[in-house]
Amino acid sequence: MPNDVFEGMSRAERERLCAEVLERLSDYVEATAPEDFCRRVEQQLAGCQPFEAYCNTLAATIALARACDEPPEALNERYERCVEVVRRRLEER
């Protein structure tokens, strides 16, 4: 992170920026944040290594979540058994 990212900012301003960015990071990463917010963030945090690493790793976290859409294979047998139980209960009605 370049030293001048926070240059001229008071502690209160840094805290406000940090809190706002943290609060909206998901929206920023998914490009659903308001344009003026994105522009301001890009101006103020351009070249900021922690910010970029946070964005990249949050995006990777979301990608991992979206990739795990099936139950673990070890559960296949249990799954088939559960479906069979429900099928029998429906037939008994």
Next chain:
Amino acid sequence: MDDERLLRAIVENEPGAFEEFVRRYGRRLMAFSVRTCNNVENAEDVFQDTLLKAYLALASLREPRALRTWLYRVAANNCRMMRRRERARQISLDDYKPPGWEDGEVIEVADWSDLPDDAAGRAELRQAFEEGLRELPAEYRMVVLMRDVEGLSTRETAEALDIGESAVKMRLHRARMALRQHLSEHHERVEGAEVPA
């Protein structure tokens, strides 16, 4: 067969309707139940109950387009019933501030976003993700599962969980930050283990 046709087949008790319903939604509901309950035995009960209740009540569903949302609503309610004795826990964003950021200090944050190329590395990362998921409070976990894993929209998730859309967004973001933190710690452990003594 789309959901509208599937619903008609179920209402009219057509042969193969149950199989089609299970083929379309069974595994996803099982996965949702397992990940939400954090306990395979409870998840089996939740899954069976959801499948049975949902199948029997489908005839009364007025809006076929809402089928998927409605199924997750039934599953989420069953999971909540199972977990009602647990104390609710909140996630605070304060726990995920980058070290030193507010003080204007220069502290590097590890960027592990280049996911491993090899199958073993990917499996390990996926396992770490599942661990992180298990550690989330249930109400946050359900939001991640519905939004990111199952692909429901913010509005559908809000309807399924009977909460506001702003609550969905807030919980989703905090849960993702907690998961990111868990994966960062996993990355540190792996990197640390690779450094020769």
